[in-house]
Amino acid sequence: MDFHAPPHLEAIQAEAEAFAAEHVTADIVEEELRTGDGVSRPLLRAMGAKGWVAPLWPPEEGGAGLDPFETSAMLNAIRAAGGPTVGPGTTMLTANAIRALGSPELRARILPGIAAGETLICLGYTEPEGGSDVFACKTRSVRDGDEWVINGQKMFTTFAHRADYCFLLTRSDPASRGPRGLTMFLVPMGTSGIEIQAVRTMGYERTNIVFYNDVRVSDDLLVGEPEQGLHVMRAALEAEQNVAPSSRTSQLYEAAVVWARETPAPDGDTTMLDNPSVRRRLARMAIDAEVADLLGTRVGFLEQLGAKPGPHAALFGPETYVHWSKEIMDMVGPAAMADWTDPDAVVGGTFEYHFRCSVASTIYGGSSEVLRSLIAEQLLGLPRSRPKT
Amino acid sequence: MNLALTEEQQFVRQTFSALFGKEADPARVRAAEPLGHDPDLWAHLIATGALGVGIPEDIGGGGGGLLELALIAEEAGRRVAPIPFVEPAAAARLLAAYGARSLLDDALGGTRIVSLATRPGPLERQLLTDGAVADVVVALQGHRVVAVHRPPEVRPTSNMGALPLARWSDVGEVEVLAEGDQARQSFSAALNEVRILRAAALVGLASEAIEIGAAYARQREAFGVRIGTYQAVAHPLADALVAKDGAQLLTWKACWALDEGLPAAPALASMAFVFAAETAYAATQHSLHIHGGYGFTVECDIQLYYRRAKAWVTTFADPERELDVMADEMYAPARPGRQGAVSAANPGGG
Numbered sequence: 083m084d085f086h087a088p089p090h091l092e093a094i095q096a097e098a099e100a101f102a103a104e105h106v107t108a109d110i111v112e113e114e115l116r117t118g119d120g121v122s123r124p125l126l127r128a129m130g131a132k133g134w135v136a137p138l139w140p141p142e143e144g145g146a147g148l149d150p151f152e153t154s155a156m157l158n159a160i161r162a163a164g165g166p167t168v169g170p171g172t173t174m175l176t177a178n179a180i181r182a183l184g185s186p187e188l189r190a191r192i193l194p195g196i197a198a199g200e201t202l203i204c205l206g207y208t209e210p211e212g213g214s215d216v217f218a219c220k221t222r223s224v225r226d227g228d229e230w231v232i233n234g235q236k237m238f239t240t241f242a243h244r245a246d247y248c249f250l251l252t253r254s255d256p257a258s259r260g261p262r263g264l265t266m267f268l269v270p271m272g273t274s275g276i277e278i279q280a281v282r283t284m285g286y287e288r289t290n291i292v293f294y295n296d297v298r299v300s301d302d303l304l305v306g307e308p309e310q311g312l313h314v315m316r317a318a319l320e321a322e323q324n325v326a327p328s329s330r331t332s333q334l335y336e337a338a339v340v341w342a343r344e345t346p347a348p349d350g351d352t353t354m355l356d357n358p359s360v361r362r363r364l365a366r367m368a369i370d371a372e373v374a375d376l377l378g379t380r381v382g383f384l385e386q387l388g389a390k391p392g393p394h395a396a397l398f399g400p401e402t403y404v405h406w407s408k409e410i411m412d413m414v415g416p417a418a419m420a421d422w423t424d425p426d427a428v429v430g431g432t433f434e435y436h437f438r439c440s441v442a443s444t445i446y447g448g449s450s451e452v453l454r455s456l457i458a459e460q461l462l463g464l465p466r467s468r469p470k471t
Numbered sequence: 472m473n474l475a476l477t478e479e480q481q482f483v484r485q486t487f488s489a490l491f492g493k494e495a496d497p498a499r500v501r502a503a504e505p506l507g508h509d510p511d512l513w514a515h516l517i518a519t520g521a522l523g524v525g526i527p528e529d530i531g532g533g534g535g536g537l538l539e540l541a542l543i544a545e546e547a548g549r550r551v552a553p554i555p556f557v558e559p560a561a562a563a564r565l566l567a568a569y570g571a572r573s574l575l576d577d578a579l580g581g582t583r584i585v586s587l588a589t590r591p592g593p594l595e596r597q598l599l600t601d602g603a604v605a606d607v608v609v610a611l612q613g614h615r616v617v618a619v620h621r622p623p624e625v626r627p628t629s630n631m632g633a634l635p636l637a638r639w640s641d642v643g644e645v646e647v648l649a650e651g652d653q654a655r656q657s658f659s660a661a662l663n664e665v666r667i668l669r670a671a672a673l674v675g676l677a678s679e680a681i682e683i684g685a686a687y688a689r690q691r692e693a694f695g696v697r698i699g700t701y702q703a704v705a706h707p708l709a710d711a712l713v714a715k716d717g718a719q720l721l722t723w724k725a726c727w728a729l730d731e732g733l734p735a736a737p738a739l740a741s742m743a744f745v746f747a748a749e750t751a752y753a754a755t756q757h758s759l760h761i762h763g764g765y766g767f768t769v770e771c772d773i774q775l776y777y778r779r780a781k782a783w784v785t786t787f788a789d790p791e792r793e794l795d796v797m798a799d800e801m802y803a804p805a806r807p808g809r810q811g812a813v814s815a816a817n818p819g820g821g
Contacts, residue, residue: 372739458706465699
């Protein structure tokens with residue numbers, strides 16, 4: 083048993099911090115806070131030049147050959163500096179599916195641009211009536227000669243307005259239901275018939291509704307075989323777990339300790355770190371942060387062994403993140419309510435920001451209820467709670 | 472970075488899983504109540520050398536570390552085995568550190584049961600965790616660590632956790648093992664080992680409680696379907712499983728940190744104790760609850776787990792006050808304020 087960080091981790095972390103100091107400029111940070119796009123093209127290109135858009139891929143494919151721990155440390159350093167990583171992170175889900183299942187032509191055409199930080203791909207899974215049930219897909223694709231015609235509507239397509247392509251889930255067999263009869267496309271976002279509407283979120287993010295009206299896509303932009311969409315999506319979803327997730331509970335904890343250490347208590351002689359109720363809250367938060375990090379570390383460790391880690395970290399991390407983002411508001415008080423635009427905001431407005439953002443983390447990427455059902459069925463052998471389709 | 476058990480550690484785990492599976496079935500656990508001690512099982516355990524697993528080979532031990540002991544504690548917890556293990560294992564390591572050979576040889580050989588007095592304050596005022604069965608308890612008394620021999624009159628305290636609790640109101644013969652700073656430091660290190668081994672035992676207990684609940688939810692029907700179909704039944708079991716895995720990782724990390732002598736070890740020991748305590752209670756409470764009225768009957772095994780999940784914590788420390796121990800480790804002790812926020816938030820003082 084050895085819980086020491088892997089040997090090269092500190093080196094890659096220092097390299098990523100130096101990179102962030104140079105490339106995550108104040109303008110980029112502020113642009114992200116204002117727009118919530120999750121994308122900065124200059125930062126993306128700089129990451130691409132280092133092989134850090136596809137960090138796990140070998141250098142000959144444009145990657146950096148990092149392991150999951152190094153990848154996680156690198157991304158954490160860029161995020162900690164305020165650099166947006168949603169764009170490349172999301173793009174890599176599609177990239178891994180194309181790498182595993184795309185035709186040789188499609189791979190040669192798309193993958194080098196992704197690794198170089200030139201190409202962004204958004205995800206078109208969720209529909210207005212679908213939500214967590216992605217296989218309730220109603221968007222239709224119909225073959226017409228060597229083209230396909232697509233009609234439908236997608237919800238929560240983050241950075242659709244900044245992306246080059248959308249990885250689009252469609253139903254090509256009109257008689258099918260559920261996970262069968264689905265086909266995946268790589269749709270160029272400039273294609274006529276695509277209309278994008280902005281949706282603002284409480285967590286400073288912009289996402290989109292995307293309408294597809296008689297959008298024509300050529301056959302060579304199919305990903306995988308027609309009606310094998312389930313298979314293709316699975317490849318993308320498995321790749322999603324390939325990076326050791328870092329818990330935001332521990333980021334929050336560290337910020338809370340900074341606040342307690344630096345904030346004078348009302349008596350003027352001591353700090354809030356001397357207050358008994360603050361100490362107990364912080365100690366309890368430290369436990370959850372440690373557990374969230376350990377479960378995340380185990381994901382990276384098991385992935386390296388080629389084993390399936392299960393959704394433990396994806397459930398515990400966000401659940402504790404939501405809980406503590408709320409507790410911190412009570413502990414810090416009114417000063418925690420000031421947002422990042424207020425020059426006097428506590429720890430740069432971070433508590434206000436986390437309180438707004440955290441509540442979505444138990445929804446996207448598999449809601450807590452979906453994850454608990456997966457654990458109940460796959461690890462505890464309990465009967466399925468959802469009706470079969 | 473390596474989270475896997477070595478082959479030897481896996482062997483330890485399998486050996487004790489088999490031993491407790493065979494020698495601590497629910498019938499034996501019930502038969503050992505209310506005192507909570509099965510002399511035959513204890514003899515088996517002594518014969519395996521379990522108490523010495525974490526002691527250097529040159530003084531009669533197995534040459535392992537705290538992690539090996541934690542694996543045994545976890546397997547004992549899984550079967551709620553009716554024997555003292557946590558305190559005697561920590562006491563043996565303390566005796567080894569002091570070079571108290573004759574007492575150590577007796578402890579490892581099973582001639583005498585040597586336990587620890589883990590509560591603060593004078594020994595005479597403590598309800599000793601193993602007091603009903605121990606021949607000797609090692610205690611911190613003022614600036615000395617002493618071995619206290621069992622007095623002639625000991626009245627066991629019948630209790631909800633089927634622990635061999637007793638008071639030693641008349642302290643018998645006393646033998647000084649260590650004095651001064653070394654005494655205090657070594658005894659507090661032993662208490663951290665108790666925290667970690669208690670956590671390990673609670674992880675095993677929680678693990679089996681989840682399995683008992685899941686097994687029932689897989690076959691029991693209500694309103695025409697198996698109750699595991701209902702998310703209100705299934706989802707808290709899933710949460711318990713995640714927490715149990717987290718508690719196990721935390722316990723293993725604490726073992727590793729302590730064996731490596733890292734400064735984070737004491738805080739990790741308290742973390743493991745608090746998190747395992749909460750995890751085990753939540754797991755047993757939900758598992759009992761989904762059995763309906765049956766879970767409340769003495770015939771149902773889950774009640775054995777429910778009572779011990781609390782008793783194994785209460786006998787050592789209040790998890791809420793353990794948070795203060797943790798905070799003192801992590802942030803340095805709090806400075807008392809003059810007035811205002813500090814005293815207002817803690818009217819009880821302290």
